[in-house]
Each structure stands twice: as structure tokens, then as C-alpha cells.
Amino acid sequence: MPSLDVAGEFETIERLLRPLAHPEWGRGLADDVAVLPSRPGYDLVLTKDVIVEGVHFLPDDPLETVAKKLLRVNLSDLAAKGSEPFGYLLACCWSDRCGWPEREAFAAGLAQDQALFGVFLMGGDTVRTPGPAVFSLTALGWVPAGEAVSRAGAQVGDLVFVTGTIGDGLLGLQAAQAKLKLDAERLARLIDHYRTPMPRLDFADVVRNLATAAADVSDGLAADLNHIAKASGVGIALNLSVLPLSAAAQAWFEDRVDPQAALEDLATGGDDYQIVFTAHPRHEETLRREAERRLLRLTRIGAVTAGEGVAVDYGGRRIELARRGWTHG
Ligand SMILES: Nc1ncnc2c1ncn2[C@@H]1O[C@H](COP(=O)(O)OP(=O)(O)O)[C@@H](O)[C@H]1O
Ligand SMILES: Cc1ncc(C[n+]2csc(CCOP(=O)(O)OP(=O)(O)O)c2C)c(N)n1
Ligand SMILES: [Mg+2]
Ligand SMILES: [Mg+2]
Numbered sequence: 001m002p003s004l005d006v007a008g009e010f011e012t013i014e015r016l017l018r019p020l021a022h023p024e025w026g027r028g029l030a031d032d033v034a035v036l037p038s039r040p041g042y043d044l045v046l047t048k049d050v051i052v053e054g055v056h057f058l059p060d061d062p063l064e065t066v067a068k069k070l071l072r073v074n075l076s077d078l079a080a081k082g083s084e085p086f087g088y089l090l091a092c093c094w095s096d097r098c099g100w101p102e103r104e105a106f107a108a109g110l111a112q113d114q115a116l117f118g119v120f121l122m123g124g125d126t127v128r129t130p131g132p133a134v135f136s137l138t139a140l141g142w143v144p145a146g147e148a149v150s151r152a153g154a155q156v157g158d159l160v161f162v163t164g165t166i167g168d169g170l171l172g173l174q175a176a177q178a179k180l181k182l183d184a185e186r187l188a189r190l191i192d193h194y195r196t197p198m199p200r201l202d203f204a205d206v207v208r209n210l211a212t213a214a215a216d217v218s219d220g221l222a223a224d225l226n227h228i229a230k231a232s233g234v235g236i237a238l239n240l241s242v243l244p245l246s247a248a249a250q251a252w253f254e255d256r257v258d259p260q261a262a263l264e265d266l267a268t269g270g271d272d273y274q275i276v277f278t279a280h281p282r283h284e285e286t287l288r289r290e291a292e293r294r295l296l297r298l299t300r301i302g303a304v305t306a307g308e309g310v311a312v313d314y315g316g317r318r319i320e321l322a323r324r325g326w327t328h329g
């Protein structure tokens with residue numbers, strides 16, 4: 001095992017990252033750049049997120065899952081645009097806790113997810129930081145030319161749908177912080193969701209074909225719906241009573257004394273990495289059929305209205321949210 005003092009940056013690149021490089025376009029991580037040929041008939045879709053220890057992941061999260069989450073939160077953005085990922089660029093700012101075994105775990109997490117999602121490393125940068133660990137990833141994907149879904153296409157009269165379940169990210173964070181009382185199996189499921197969310201790439205083509213607008217749910221369902229409403233110049237009516245909950249979230253919910261406050265927490269907690277999208281009502285049946293075929297839950301949670309912002313209904317009553325989700329400076 002090389003000592004980091006004598007062999008930090010280049011050992012890390014050569015021994016841990018080079019095996020992850022794209023066989024042609026990554027140039028073995030031994031050049032100044034990656035070069036990829038353009039793909040006729042397709043648009044290149046790019047997205048970048050940064051994750052910071054203590055802000056996006058916990059100091060005791062294993063680096064293997066930190067790496068997976070970093071990749072997955074970016075693939076989630078591509079999925080919401082209807083794009084198929086093929087590669088990524090990576091920046092690692094290793095903290096003092098990132099010794100060789102931790103770096104190996106980080107690379108092993110990436111190797112597993114590369115195989116799962118069919119992506120390769122194209123390049124990046126590696127530094128040490130005296131502060132908390134910071135990682136950033138730029139994901140690259142293809143979409144048939146002109147077909148990328150935006151946040152801006154929602155039309156008055158469209159319906160609003162969300163894939164999967166909402167709230168597991170927030171509850172998973174609380175579970176990982178030992179703040180939640182639930183049985184061990186449910187706690188483990190929630191922590192899994194928090195550490196390794198599953199990007200909805202399995203629904204990306206449906207979103208591309210049928211959605212008028214879409215976003216992935218990272219900041220919080222209400223916040224991300226608000227992004228769509230603003231970009232589209234419309235209002236969105238959100239029905240909090242039909243929020244889709246996992247079995248674990250349902251068990252947690254049934255123990256709450258204030259169900260409205262509980263649903264508000266779940267709808268604003270973020271880290272869900274589902275796709276929320278709008279579509280014309282004539283596509284509802286097709287959407288349901290496609291979701292069923294992919295064993296995916298799909299819930300109609302609202303409708304697009306004239307107006308602006310997100311109007312939340314709970315049990316037939318209009319309610320005001322104290323906040324919509326996460327924001328960073
Ligand atoms: N530092 C930055 N430089 C350039 N673009 C940025 C920067 N920070 C955010 N953006 C852009 O602002 C938009 C909104 O960002 P964000 O809310 O983080 O999106 P998401 O939640 O999908 O990651 C995106 O198009 C993103 O690329
Ligand atoms: C330790 C820790 N505290 C809190 C959270 C919850 N959290 C922090 S930032 C965030 C929103 C998503 O982060 P952001 O950087 O806005 O991602 P983006 O929307 O750009 O994809 C959430 C849900 C977390 N994931 N980890
Ligand atoms: Mg972002
Ligand atoms: Mg997003």
C-alpha cells in the first residue's frame with residue numbers, strides 16, 4: 001500500500017482512477033484532455049453537481065457510497081432530461097480522512113456503478129484540502145437531437161406526475177443520524193436510499209417522449225415543482241394528500257401526531273432523486289402502462305394551472321408551506 005506522503009496524486013490517478021477510464025476517449029488519463037467524437041443526430045447533455053462533507057453526506061458515510069451518490073445525483077439530472085449517460089469528469093478534494101483504503105473504497109464504488117449504469121471516466125482533477133472532503137462530477141449524456149426535456153414546457157391543463165416514492169431521502173438522513181425510531185430493516189432501507197439513491201434512468205425515454213417539462217427531485221418536491229412552474233410561467237397545484245410513500249415512510253407517517261406537518265417535511269426534505277414531470281392528460285394511460293411495464297410506481301400529484309408558483313392542497317384545504325426545500329448560497 002503506497003504511503004500518501006510519497007505517492008498521493010499520481011498513485012491515486014494511476015492505480016485507482018486509470019482502470020475506470022473510457023477505453024478510447026479517456027486517453028488512459030495520461031493526456032491533458034479527453035477527446036470524444038461528436039455523435040451525429042444527438043445532442044450532448046452536461047450537468048455538474050458538487051457534494052460537500054457535512055452538507056451533502058455525513059462524515060461517517062463510507063467513501064464507497066459517497067462516490068456512488070456523487071455519480072447517481074448527476075445521472076438523475078440526465079434522466080430527468082431524457083438523456084442516456086455515457087461518461088463523466090471527476091474532481092476529488094480529499095480531506096485528511098481520505099487515506100489509501102478510503103480512496104480505494106471510493107474507486108471501488110465508482111467501478112461498481114460504472115458497470116451498473118454503463119458509464120466511463122473521462123478525466124478530472126485530484127487535490128488535497130485542509131477542510132472537509134469535497135467531490136464534484138460532471139456527467140455527460142446523449143439525447144436525440146432537439147429532444148432534451150426542459151423545465152420550461154409545462155402547459156396549463158397538463159397533469160403532474162412523480163416516479164417512485166417521496167420522503168425516503170429525508171428519513172434516510174435522519175436514520176443515518178440515529179434520529180429515527182423504526183425497525184432495523186426499515187432503517188436500513190432508508191439509509192440505503194440516502195446513501196445510494198437510484199437515478200430513474202429506467203423512465204428517461206418515457207419522459208423524453210411524453211413529458212412537457214421535467215426535473216429531478218433533489219432540493220425537495222415543492223422546490224423542484226416551483227422550478228418547473230417558474231421556468232414554464234405557470235402555476236402548479238400540488239395535492240399533498242396523495243404523496244407516494246414507501247413502506248418505511250408509511251410506517252413513520254402513521255406514528256406522527258401531526259400528519260400535515262409530516263407530509264410537509266417529506267415534500268420539502270429533498271434527496272429523493274425521482275423525476276417530477278408534467279404531461280398532457282391524453283398520455284396518462286400510456287404513462288401508467290409504461291410505468292407498470294418497468295415495475296415503477298407513478299403517481300399523479302397535481303395539475304398545471306394559470307398563475308404562478310406552487311399551490312399546495314391538503315385534504316381539500318389550501319395550505320402555505322413554511323419552506324419549499326433546500327437552497328445553498
Ligand atoms: N457555479 C455555476 N456555474 C455555472 N452554472 C451553474 C453554477 N451553479 C449552478 N449552475 C446552473 O444553474 C442551474 C440550476 O442549478 P441547480 O439548482 O443546482 O440544478 P440541479 O438541482 O438540477 O443540480 C443549472 O443549469 C446549473 O448548471
Ligand atoms: C449531511 C447532510 N445533511 C443534509 C442533507 C440534505 N440535503 C443537503 S443539500 C440537499 C439538496 C440537494 O443538494 P444540491 O446541492 O442543491 O443538489 P442539486 O439540487 O444541485 O442536485 C439536501 C436534500 C444531506 N444530504 N446530507
Ligand atoms: Mg446542482
Ligand atoms: Mg436537477
Ligand SMILES: [Mg+2]
Nearest residue numbers: 218219326327
Ligand atoms: Mg440544488
